[in-house]
Amino acid sequence: MLVKHHEEAAIAVVKDAVKKHRLNDLDGVVSDMQKQTRAAKNITNGPLWSFTEKLPGIKGSMRVVRMMTDVVDDMAQDTVPKFADAAQTIDAKSIYKNGSINAEPIVKALPELETAAQSLQRYTEEFDRIPTPRIDIVANALNSSRGMLDMANYYMQAAVDEYIPNLPTWLGYEGKQTYAILAMTPGEMRASGGLIGAVGTVTITDGKIEIGDFEANTKFAGDNITARNLSEDENRLYREEGPMNLNYDVRDIANSPDTVRVADYFRAIWDQTEIGKDTELNGIVLADPLMVQSLVKVLGDVTLPNGTVLTGTNTADFLINTAYKEYPAEETDAMFGTVAKACVQRLMGDLDAGKMAKLASEMLTLAHNRHLAVYSFDPTMQQIFWDFGLTPTFPLDEAKPEIGIYITENNPSKMGWYIKRSTKITQLDCLEDGPAKYHVEYTIRNTMTDEESKTLPHYITGIRSEFPDSHGTSFEKIVFMPPAGGTMSDFEVTGNGADPVADSLNYRLIYTTITQVQPESEVTYSFDVTVSPDAKRKLGVDETPTASEKPDVTYVKQCPVQ
Numbered sequence: 001m002l003v004k005h006h007e008e009a010a011i012a013v014v015k016d017a018v019k020k021h022r023l024n025d026l027d028g029v030v031s032d033m034q035k036q037t038r039a040a041k042n043i044t045n046g047p048l049w050s051f052t053e054k055l056p057g058i059k060g061s062m063r064v065v066r067m068m069t070d071v072v073d074d075m076a077q078d079t080v081p082k083f084a085d086a087a088q089t090i091d092a093k094s095i096y097k098n099g100s101i102n103a104e105p106i107v108k109a110l111p112e113l114e115t116a117a118q119s120l121q122r123y124t125e126e127f128d129r130i131p132t133p134r135i136d137i138v139a140n141a142l143n144s145s146r147g148m149l150d151m152a153n154y155y156m157q158a159a160v161d162e163y164i165p166n167l168p169t170w171l172g173y174e175g176k177q178t179y180a181i182l183a184m185t186p187g188e189m190r191a192s193g194g195l196i197g198a199v200g201t202v203t204i205t206d207g208k209i210e211i212g213d214f215e216a217n218t219k220f221a222g223d224n225i226t227a228r229n230l231s232e233d234e235n236r237l238y239r240e241e242g243p244m245n246l247n248y249d250v251r252d253i254a255n256s257p258d259t260v261r262v263a264d265y266f267r268a269i270w271d272q273t274e275i276g277k278d279t280e281l282n283g284i285v286l287a288d289p290l291m292v293q294s295l296v297k298v299l300g301d302v303t304l305p306n307g308t309v310l311t312g313t314n315t316a317d318f319l320i321n322t323a324y325k326e327y328p329a330e331e332t333d334a335m336f337g338t339v340a341k342a343c344v345q346r347l348m349g350d351l352d353a354g355k356m357a358k359l360a361s362e363m364l365t366l367a368h369n370r371h372l373a374v375y376s377f378d379p380t381m382q383q384i385f386w387d388f389g390l391t392p393t394f395p396l397d398e399a400k401p402e403i404g405i406y407i408t409e410n411n412p413s414k415m416g417w418y419i420k421r422s423t424k425i426t427q428l429d430c431l432e433d434g435p436a437k438y439h440v441e442y443t444i445r446n447t448m449t450d451e452e453s454k455t456l457p458h459y460i461t462g463i464r465s466e467f468p469d470s471h472g473t474s475f476e477k478i479v480f481m482p483p484a485g486g487t488m489s490d491f492e493v494t495g496n497g498a499d500p501v502a503d504s505l506n507y508r509l510i511y512t513t514i515t516q517v518q519p520e521s522e523v524t525y526s527f528d529v530t531v532s533p534d535a536k537r538k539l540g541v542d543e544t545p546t547a548s549e550k551p552d553v554t555y556v557k558q559c560p561v562q
Helices: 002-019 023-044 047-052 059-088 104-108 110-128 136-170 232-240 259-270 274-278 289-299 315-326 329-349 353-368 379-387 450-455
Strands: 177-190 193-205 208-211 283-287 372-376 402-409 419-427 437-446 474-481 487-494 501-505 508-517 522-530 540-543 552-557
Touching: 002 023, 002 059, 023 059, 047 059, 059 110, 059 136, 104 110, 104 136, 110 136, 136 379, 177 259, 177 289, 177 315, 177 329, 193 329, 208 329, 232 501, 259 274, 259 283, 259 372, 289 315, 289 329, 289 353, 315 329, 353 372, 372 379, 419 540, 437 474, 437 508, 474 522, 487 508, 508 522
Parallel strands: 177 283, 402 540, 419 552
Antiparallel strands: 177 193, 177 402, 193 208, 283 372, 402 474, 419 437, 437 522, 474 508, 487 522, 501 508
16 A cells, blocks of 8 residues: 555656646656655565565565566656656747747657657566566556556657657648548438538648638539449449439548548549649548537637627537528538638637647547548558547457447438437346347437428428428438447337348448338337457447437446456
8 A cells, every 4th residue: 555655646746747837847746756656666675575575375466566666666767757858858839839830849859759768668568577466456457557558658659760750741841731621411411420511621831730711512523523432332332222322422422431431532532623633632531510519619609700609519500400491501511611710720829738638538539429530641640540549430349349330311401410319238148158249229210390391491301302292201221230250130120111131341241221210200220239259348339420429329238347
């Protein structure tokens, strides 16, 4: 307990320094931390501790604790001061000024950072060689600490070997960088997001970030400007089989659960446009109104030219539904661009640390729920996006099992606002050995009333000429994807939907179905899921984003994790 107290006190010194803005006194902070780690080491290297290392039953665990405190103190005395010295060579105020990010101070500090990283690598390897003891509480502390240290070392080595050397390129000092922002709306659902309503650009030149005007999707949707790089499965499922035959101009490209494919689609379209012939595309950002609402929440309200005030609580509602009720369709996409541009301008004008931390937290949650996706054609930068979970894709990790449920709206409309989806997951096999089994109930409910289906604009309720009485009916083409290394079975349907049938999507087994959900009605799909034997977590759901920040997933019964 004394050792634990001193190590926690060392951590508290750093946390307190950050909270109280004491980082301008790094030498003092480091000295206070070193006193605590040295006190812990003195205990585990004292005569009483040496005696306990000879006692049967506990001697191995006592030795491990001593080894841990030795390495931690060595890092505090050697590694941490090296990082502090490197940090103090960087003039933080010169990194961001006059609206531009200056990479030079960080790049200049690279030799000092490399020295510190080498020290971190040496002690990480030493820590990893500590044997796992028999006593669980010590073993858990060792494994937890090892995991955190390995992760810190991974990112630090990547920073000095790849990230920092690439900063001048990424910040546009060696040529302009151009990213496309694809504004999608969950109001008209596509598998990984929604219909792309507008396209904007972000350029980075000599560290200065600028956001261009958002153009309506029609500028990227000429007669022959389409993605021609669909796979055989994608072409068959969505262009040939219908019932609505997607064109795969820019409006439809968010119809892959894999952000990499969406980026490939858009680059194929970009290269066919006038701007694309002269400008290299470095990556894409997919964003929906929930993403914009988060920006507004953190950076402040935005007033539209007509006087409408958008806040951190009403922005998504306005952009997904209200705007389509109250304004002509041709004006709605421009509103998204107006709000997004205002937010980015504020972001670049005020890089307050507190706001940046809050935004970073929001972005990770938004990306996890598919309201945001980022992809870079630079492999090194893309690895950062993979590491931080900013590039959603279909279920790939057997240890973190997820089922994929991806919807393509086949009624040209903005019905997505009225479609509420929920998933109920029940674990079935708490007393059995082997892979975990679950029963899943997935319900799609149309909340539009019969009266609304008759009175709301056809742009919202749908305009399919072959179904003249279908206003307010959602036509959903659904793909169910089993978890990596797992299976789906025993589908049952309640309501107006067809039984899912087995199919394939880019070498993955899927089950597809089509349903019609009339106003004030619902359909439920029930099925069983068996996950991989290597699963380490409960079953999750990766699905087409809704008009809410998080999907509605309820766990009825969970078994304890062994």
